[in-house]
Amino acid sequence: RSAVLLVFFSLVVVLNASVIGVPESDTTLYEGELFTCRKSGETIQKAMVNDDFCDCQDGSDEPGTAACSNVITLSSYEVPHQKGFYCQNKGFKPSFISNSFVNDGICDCCDGSDEYNSGINCEDTCKEKGKEELQNVMQEIHMHEEGAKHKLTMIEEAKQLRPSLQRDLDLARIKLDELREKLVELQAKEEKAKGINDLAVEVHDDDSDDYIREDEEADDEEKMIRRADPERISQRRQFEEKYGMTTQDAKDEYKAAKAEVKTCNKGIKDEETRVEQFEKLLNTEFGPDDEFLPLRGQSISTRAGGYNYELRVFESALQGSTSLGNWNGWKEKNTKMSYTGGKRCWGAGDREAEVTVVCGITNTLSQVDEPSTCSYTMVLQTPAACSLEHAAALRLAYDLAADEEILDIDDQGNAKNFGWFF
Structure with missing residues (x-):
């Protein structure tokens, strides 16, 4: 009997000290004999708060019960702070859960405070969760601090790149100008060769029935006579004397001139592509200190789902020999890469890939997935994404000494031991 009274007395003290389901910062809103509904504005008696009956239109009088769970939802209940039932979770971190989870027989808060009146005895797992989170935080801190050392090397490399x-780019532009000037000369040469060729065709390729081409084999006496026609011989001789070449040579020279123009045009297109690529590259966001620049063109591979995947950073993404797309810029600045225009996928358009960039001690590719048909996701770990500022912020938030070596991890960021914490 005394034990029952003690539990009851403790519960009364808790209820009087604070309002269940409300963070300490909001308890002043529930002081006094009257309560003003936080959003809808009605005024009700303090005794009506958390009485398991929905009195306020906005449901704010029932922060610690499920009575207004159809009104108080995590997605629509607008208050200055987060929404729902407040879990203090001492030893871990506070959180909010949907009011519909309160006293439903399932322990949702790690401190079990959501099941205060369900008869369920919830084990307090907050310390274990806190220990697990701290382990993850320590690992993240060390990852960023170690990666940042490699990042400095990448920044120095970028200064040269x-x-x-x-x-x-400057050389490509010069070569492009030279090729364009050369094209003008070659086109003039082609035009001249064409004029001579046209004359040669009239002499060399006469379509009349009595003419036999010079390169055609004459298999009877009549053809030999036609080939030896004095007038035709005279025309060919005059052509050779005037132009210093045979009619066949003239045709061959025109053919060669056309080929030179074609080759030069191809060279111009190739060089224009190079100039465009260099310009695009130099205008690409590579981070505040160009830390991502050394990754350009690096091939990083992994195997997933029976396929080989290759990321040529800032260039292309491949599944085996199948293109998953070419570099199309940052989808989110310095955190998500976009590769589009890959090989056509039946019924789903062009293949594409989204690459999430995160901190890593080495450059590795992982977590390849195909969340929708022919649309791929993967994760690139690289020192370029590491941040000493982020590590310092985590140390401050978790009160970890700035000069304390707290964790030993391998190149992939996996913990090998956990130092003083364990």
Whole structure:
């Protein structure tokens, strides 16, 4: 009997000290004999708060019960703070759950506070959860701190790469100008050769029935006589004397001139593509200190689902030899890459890939998935995405000494041991 009274007394103290389901910062809203509904504005008696009956239109009088769960929802209940039932979760971190979860027989808060009146005895798992989270935080801190060291090397490398790329662009532009000037000369040469060729065709390729081409084999006496026609011989001789070449040579020269123009045009198109690529590359966002620049063109591979995947950073993504797309810019600045225009996929359009970039001590590719047909996702771990500022913020938030070596992890970021914490 005394034990029952003690439990009852403790519950009364808790209820009087604070309002169930409300964070400490909001308890002042529930002080006094009257309560003003937080959104809808009605005024009710304090005794009507958490009485398991919905009195306020906005449901704010029942933060600690499920009575207004059809009104108080995580997605629509607008209050200055987060929504739902507040779990204090001492030893871990506070959280909010939907009011419909309160006293439903399932332990949702790690401290079990959501089941205060269901008869369920919830084990307090907050300390274990806190320990697990701290382990993850320690791992993340070390990942960023170690990765940032490699990032400095990448930044130094980028300082050399950018001027080099600019020189390559300048040289490509010079070569493009030279090719365009050469094309003008070759076109003039082609036009001249064409004029001579046209005359040669009249002499060399006469379509009349009595003419036999010079390269045609004469298999009877009549054809030999026609080939030896004095007038035709005279025309060919005059052509050779005037142009210094046979009619066949004239045709061959025109053919060669056309080929030179075609080759030059192809060279111009190729060089225009190079110039465009260099310009696009130099205008690409590579981070505040160009830390992502050294990744350009690097091939990073992995195997998933029976396929080989290859990411040529800032260039293309492949599944085996099948294109998953070419670099199309950042979908989210320095965090998500977009590769589009891959090989056509039946019924789903062109293949594409989205690459999420996260901190890693080495450059690795992982977590390849195909969430929808021919649309792929993968994760690129790289030191370029690591941040000392992020590590420092985590140390501050979790009160971890800035100069304390807290974790030992391998190149993939997996913990090998956990130092002082364990």
